[in-house]
Amino acid sequence: MNTVATYLRVPYRAGAIRLSIGTLVLMVLASIIFLPGFLAGENLSNLLAQSTTLVISALGQTFVILTGGLDVSVGSIISVTTAIMTLDMPPFVRVLLCIAVATAFGLVNGYGVARLNVHPIIMTLATMGIGQGLALIILPIPGGRVPDWLSMSVAGSIGPLPNALVWLVVASLVAAWILYRRPFGLYLFAAGGNEFNARMNGVPVKRTIINAYVLSALFACAAGMFLAGRLASGDPKGGAAFGIESVTAAALGGVHLAGGIGSIFGTVVGAAILGLVNNVMNLANVSAFLQSVAKGALLLVLVVSQRRKTIGL
Amino acid sequence: MTTANSKPSAPSSLFNVKRAVFWIIGLPPAYYVLAILIALAPAVSATLINPNYWFVILKQSAPLGLAVLAQSLVMRVRSIDLSVSGVFAFAIYVASSGLLNSYPPFLTVAMFIVVGLLVGVTNGVLVAYVRASAVISTLSVSAILIGVVQYMSAGRAPGSTPTWLRVLTSGNIHGLSYSIIIWIATSVLVAVAFRFLIVGRYFRAVGDNPRAAETTGIPLARTIFVSHVTAGVLTGIAALVQVSALAVGTIKPGFDTFMNALAATILGGVTFGVDRGGVAGPFVAVVALSFLFAMLTVFGIQEPGKLIVQGLIIALAAIIYGTRAGRI
Numbered sequence: 001m002n003t004v005a006t007y008l009r010v011p012y013r014a015g016a017i018r019l020s021i022g023t024l025v026l027m028v029l030a031s032i033i034f035l036p037g038f039l040a041g042e043n044l045s046n047l048l049a050q051s052t053t054l055v056i057s058a059l060g061q062t063f064v065i066l067t068g069g070l071d072v073s074v075g076s077i078i079s080v081t082t083a084i085m086t087l088d089m090p091p092f093v094r095v096l097l098c099i100a101v102a103t104a105f106g107l108v109n110g111y112g113v114a115r116l117n118v119h120p121i122i123m124t125l126a127t128m129g130i131g132q133g134l135a136l137i138i139l140p141i142p143g144g145r146v147p148d149w150l151s152m153s154v155a156g157s158i159g160p161l162p163n164a165l166v167w168l169v170v171a172s173l174v175a176a177w178i179l180y181r182r183p184f185g186l187y188l189f190a191a192g193g194n195e196f197n198a199r200m201n202g203v204p205v206k207r208t209i210i211n212a213y214v215l216s217a218l219f220a221c222a223a224g225m226f227l228a229g230r231l232a233s234g235d236p237k238g239g240a241a242f243g244i245e246s247v248t249a250a251a252l253g254g255v256h257l258a259g260g261i262g263s264i265f266g267t268v269v270g271a272a273i274l275g276l277v278n279n280v281m282n283l284a285n286v287s288a289f290l291q292s293v294a295k296g297a298l299l300l301v302l303v304v305s306q307r308r309k310t311i312g313l
Numbered sequence: 314m315t316t317a318n319s320k321p322s323a324p325s326s327l328f329n330v331k332r333a334v335f336w337i338i339g340l341p342p343a344y345y346v347l348a349i350l351i352a353l354a355p356a357v358s359a360t361l362i363n364p365n366y367w368f369v370i371l372k373q374s375a376p377l378g379l380a381v382l383a384q385s386l387v388m389r390v391r392s393i394d395l396s397v398s399g400v401f402a403f404a405i406y407v408a409s410s411g412l413l414n415s416y417p418p419f420l421t422v423a424m425f426i427v428v429g430l431l432v433g434v435t436n437g438v439l440v441a442y443v444r445a446s447a448v449i450s451t452l453s454v455s456a457i458l459i460g461v462v463q464y465m466s467a468g469r470a471p472g473s474t475p476t477w478l479r480v481l482t483s484g485n486i487h488g489l490s491y492s493i494i495i496w497i498a499t500s501v502l503v504a505v506a507f508r509f510l511i512v513g514r515y516f517r518a519v520g521d522n523p524r525a526a527e528t529t530g531i532p533l534a535r536t537i538f539v540s541h542v543t544a545g546v547l548t549g550i551a552a553l554v555q556v557s558a559l560a561v562g563t564i565k566p567g568f569d570t571f572m573n574a575l576a577a578t579i580l581g582g583v584t585f586g587v588d589r590g591g592v593a594g595p596f597v598a599v600v601a602l603s604f605l606f607a608m609l610t611v612f613g614i615q616e617p618g619k620l621i622v623q624g625l626i627i628a629l630a631a632i633i634y635g636t637r638a639g640r641i
Contacts, residue, residue: 247449
């Protein structure tokens with residue numbers, strides 16, 4: 001238990017996480033008081049299932065943002081993964097193919113940014129287009145059928161614990177282990193904080209950046225598998241929204257887009273806030289069309305409250 | 314033997330040839346792409362070399378061209394504007410929903426510019442003065458605008474666009490559509506401002522090195538604010554031209570506009586802080602991209618193929634610049 005607490009600790013480079021936690025706590029309290037159905041098992045189960053894809057993709061995004069980059073191709077990788085999982089081939093081969101494709105996307109992104117000096121937004125925007133095209137070629141319209149074991153691993157439960165929660169906790173612990181228990185995690189903070197200083201201190205900056213993009217793609221692949229299992233089918237455009245939403249979730253959780261500041265716990269909190277906004281508005285019978293306004297406004301308030309030292313992306 | 318009083322000798326012809334070769338090599342990728350496409354066009358289809366067809370392509374490119382001009386302004390000062398889709402959605406909805414039918418036409422035209430201006434001011438304040446992330450703040454503004462449009466329309470498509478407004482695309486002077494004239498005139502205005510006004514030098518200085526620019530007394534925040542406000546107004550004009558090309562309004566103008574705008578800007582030699590392409594580079598890039606997509610349509614390549622080609626073009630153009638000099 002102590003080990004788990006250590007993994008999820010809030011380090012001093014976690015950013016404005018208190019604000020995010022405060023926002024989440026207030027939202028949860030308000031929901032409990034004003035929305036009677038909020039604590040119902042079915043609602044919590046829905047909330048969890050809807051938020052897990054976002055949490056997993058945002059965890060991967062956190063690695064990239066910590067280096068000072070941005071990965072908007074996450075959404076396309078999720079879409080490609082759901083499309084591949086419906087292909088007519090042995091399930092084991094499908095999973096391997098998903099991992100191979102995601103790794104290839106991560107390597108191309110990382111190599112482009114670290115070695116070829118392309119700006120992260122431009123590089124990942126390019127691969128986002130390529131990934132979206134690939135997903136539409138593999139599966140032109142939503143449909144197909146994913147392996148039964150995948151659907152069951154998402155929809156079922158282990159005792160009282162919903163499987164979605166297991167996916168979420170495992171992904172968070174893996175991300176926390178990488179960030180806080182491996183030298184790579186320290187390299188990420190160092191490279192994102194000050195690239196020149198990191199290099200002078202022997203940090204393999206370029207390799208760290210490439211690995212961050214590969215990790216982001218692999219987490220997106222896991223998020224895609226979860227989404228495919230939840231839908232029990234593929235959707236070539238099903239991941240499109242997650243490219244930007246994963247960045248939004250990380251930013252809401254106090255991860256600085258300039259790099260070097262952020263935490264796994266913060267990202268989980270940020271994704272939870274986003275998931276909660278949708279859930280609460282559904283429960284309160286607020287028009288679904290206003291959800292975009294609410295999310296945009298909430299994001300603006302939180303971003304404005306995190307004033308940075310420099311002007312920029 | 315030269316003396317102190319002798320005039321310096323004129324550059325040799327070899328020197329001039331060398332300079333010309335370096336100039337050609339240094340051109341943005343858009344010029345090469347357009348040259349290759351023009352060379353290939355006769356072999357693909359006779360229609361592609363028909364001058365009337367080129368006018369049609371230019372007419373269709375005008376909204377994108379104006380959006381690219383806007384995006385290139387903010388990218389010059391190392392910022393980005395992701396609110397393009399939001400401005401398009403909002404302005405197109407208001408113009409085609411009949412909300413302004415009882416008002417004089419000039420008010421509808423003014424609405425586009427005012428919407429663009431307000432969004433530009435909001436983006437500018439957030440990015441330059443509040444120092445919020447340009448990606449997140451402009452994205453939030455876009456999300457709010459799209460949400461408002463969806464709420465007002467309840468998800469239904471709005472009505473038809475005003476008939477009188479369609480003259481911008483259908484009307485012409487000697488075959489040149491008004492929309493193309495607006496695009497060219499605006500591009501020339503921006504180019505002249507960059508060449509002769511002090512703000513052009515500010516933009517270049519901030520793009521080259523914001524910290525150095527601020528240290529030397531250039532108003533960093535104000536320059537970035539001005540870039541966002543100008544970009545907002547230009548995006549409003551782009552939305553106006555886009556509406557004039559539509560018979561029926563839409564609430565989902567799509568992410569394509571932003572993606573294509575970014576692709577053309579990079580292809581035209583303007584990226585974060587890099588301004589090799591000037592105003593002409595992105596202009597040529599818009600024509601090249603539109604011509605490329607027309608050619609892909611002739612080949613029967615559908616949306617997935619076009620997305621892949623678009624992605625490859627962005628990646629290749631960015632890699633060429635990235636390997637030439639520093640991060641872009």
